[in-house]
Amino acid sequence: MIVLLIVVGLLAALLWACWSSARSYYQHGRIRGMDEAVRQIVRGIGRHYEMAARATPEGVSKAMADIKAMFSQRPHLKTKDIERYHLQLSILADAIGEACCSKGQAQGVEMMAPAEGYIRVDLSVIELLQLSRLAHLGFLHMMPNYRGLEIQRFSDELDAQEGTRSIYKLESAIPLNERPFADLITHYKGREQLISDWWQPTPADRVGYVRGLGSLVALAPATASS
Structure with a gap:
């Protein structure tokens, strides 16, 4: 009986x-695998x-x-040591x-930045349409040989507001030392005043303007028939 117990104990x-x-071999193998992976990562980062x-x-x-200091020590491994390596x-x-992330962000900012001496302005499609129309009309009226008789106006107050906001956005992008005008707000308030003076409930000048348009529209068929 004693011999059997001894044999069982030895087994x-x-x-x-x-x-x-x-x-132990399994844990050492995991550590060696992590060590080799880190070495390859470090080598790739250094080369980059x-x-x-x-x-x-x-x-x-x-x-x-x-990590290098931790791998060089390699004490008697326990479960918490593996977790420490993972951490x-x-x-x-x-x-x-x-x-x-920092490098990608820096390169993105560098690529998106305008070239030296240039200014980048973010405009919506509506703002581009407003500015292109206003710029075209302004160019025509600045030419001495322009003899156009057509009249183009803003369709409503919202259209005028969009136009003045687009102009303000373009004017505000001009550097302070390069602006041909002293006060940006004065220009904006002047345009806003024109809009508020015109689009009121019953302004006298607008009533006369609308009546004049009505008479022109009424005379147009008669002129065409004659």
């Missing part, structure tokens, strides 16, 4: 030793920044140094992601 010890050895002639970001350098790898991944 249990052998099984425990085999299981512990296999577990060497080709761009730039220094490695501080956060990435610190995370890589911490350090996640810190490295966060640092690399943040560096990539």
